[in-house]
Amino acid sequence: MEVLRWEKNCLLILDQSELPQNTHFIECTHYRQVAQAIQEMKVRGAPALGAAAAFGLALSAFNFTGNEGSTFERFLLEAAQTLRATRPTAVNLNWAVEKMLKVSHKLSGKTLAQIREGLLEAAHQILMEQREQDEQISSFGAVLIPSPARVLTYCNTGALATAGLGTALGVIFKAHQQGKEIHVYVPETRPVLQGARLTVWELKQRGVPFTLITDNTAGSLFAQGKIDLVIVGADRIVANGDFANKIGTYNLAVLAAYHRRPFYVAAPLSTFDPNLKKGEDIPVEIRNPDEVRKIKGSLITYENCPVFNPSFDITPHELVSGYITERGIMKPPFNDALFSRDLAL
């Protein structure tokens, strides 16, 4: 299942909000449609957001005709700004936008056709590199999975989140491919239900045994000794190792620590943000209360009920047993070279 596909000057985005009931692609012919799809979580998952933003910027070069009363540079910066503003927490989005702006800078002076080709190639390159990184993350991470293993994961970090094999879920897939005996517990992940809708669907397709639970069932499983380890993805990992991930991740980290079970984070280096020192510096996106008030359009409470709906929480580095990246498994303090812009970009 391809998450993003470029076809005839058009970006096709798999509408993940409709999964698993409907498989439907949104045709984006303008970068603003890409921004909207990101904002509405039609495409989600930190690495996939990076790739979507990169293609969004490539698309902007196709939208620019020279008749806008503006230079392409200004048009591109506007597109970059629009795409960046969609979701503030996942740093991969920002990383991909920066990378594309750099590529565009190198193309300055070229014809519009050459710029279009160059940006499109760069977007494809980001997607391809991501797939390779997923493979490396999965291979490094699989070493950490015993057999048999009862693994708790969270949200969706599979092919749908990265457009590759996945990060945390990629590790699970790889260990399963290696013949390890794995059972995955999948919390539904309220409010947008990525666990119930996406993760169980990916696990089923790959034949990995699993059980869906409500988010609040995790503690009970730990108490009964039914969880051997936790592995999650990340939306932003800052310099000291603190990280933002889907709301509820922190609860699982505390439960894992309390029950003395390892808790791993799997993410590519593009998820690291060395510019922020501590987790509390990460901007946490607060989303529409209706995501909580309504499920599939049906009210589950009364209209206008006061709601607090942060999309992410922050887990401190002390609770993390290891960070699984495409360069290997690490612990802070991270090597500065890891974050060098030349390497990471």
Add this chain to the structure above:
Amino acid sequence: MEVLRWEKNCLLILDQSELPQNTHFIECTHYRQVAQAIQEMKVRGAPALGAAAAFGLALSAFNFTGNEGSTFERFLLEAAQTLRATRPTAVNLNWAVEKMLKVSHKLSGKTLAQIREGLLEAAHQILMEQREQDEQISSFGAVLIPSPARVLTYCNTGALATAGLGTALGVIFKAHQQGKEIHVYVPETRPVLQGARLTVWELKQRGVPFTLITDNTAGSLFAQGKIDLVIVGADRIVANGDFANKIGTYNLAVLAAYHRRPFYVAAPLSTFDPNLKKGEDIPVEIRNPDEVRKIKGSLITYENCPVFNPSFDITPHELVSGYITERGIMKPPFNDALFSRDLAL
């Protein structure tokens, strides 16, 4: 809002599964309808289940005509068995059934009309005593609430759960009535959403400020120092203080301990089960997977997705700061006299 009402040989049960959208009463003219309403969680909350079962047994005396080819004693035992089997975890149900059987025993030899009257009076008595107990629990508990206080509660433990003021929520109501400045955080309580549907509704009616959150948002609030204390109800508290309550309670107890916040349990003595020594002895009801798979009739995952849906989890006594009962605030080891059948029945 009355949860249970006896009218002309009929038990009216407020259908809580329809709240807050619809206010609709189920008319039960046969005890089997009461059993069904309990099983389907139309009426829920440990103390309210006790009262509903008591009225169910009173109703059975009205159902018995003498033409069943059986004695009333046998008919009543059958009704008791049916009602007991509906929900295995909440001990109040069993407690009320035992109490009614005792009353019936004392009435043996009386006319059917006298038995009917006696059992009905006993059921009304249970309800009335419960209301008094709620008042006492609330008054004792309110002492523990500072002002201002940000309180995390869970599931629904208000008027809808007890047919009185409530237990944990009763404490909050009482503290609010006393003029304390309280803000309540209400987790939605998946899968049946008692928090989102019932607790916010009760808080709104009583003018207590609150915020609805998804269950997985609790950790983040603790981490940000936004929770001063936790107060929950219970479905069964055993001899050593371990207790069963709505799935997810244990997660909150671990979070409270990790963040060094008090965690209180409010419940009447009818919720205590001195016959079981430890939490692991409590039978935990596993409910229909469709409660997780579907919300308001809509599938949130794929059909037949494997699900684990325990209705309760067990919290060990070490995580409890105090037990608020109608006799005061206690900690284990509990006084044996507390559990004497004469006192408790």
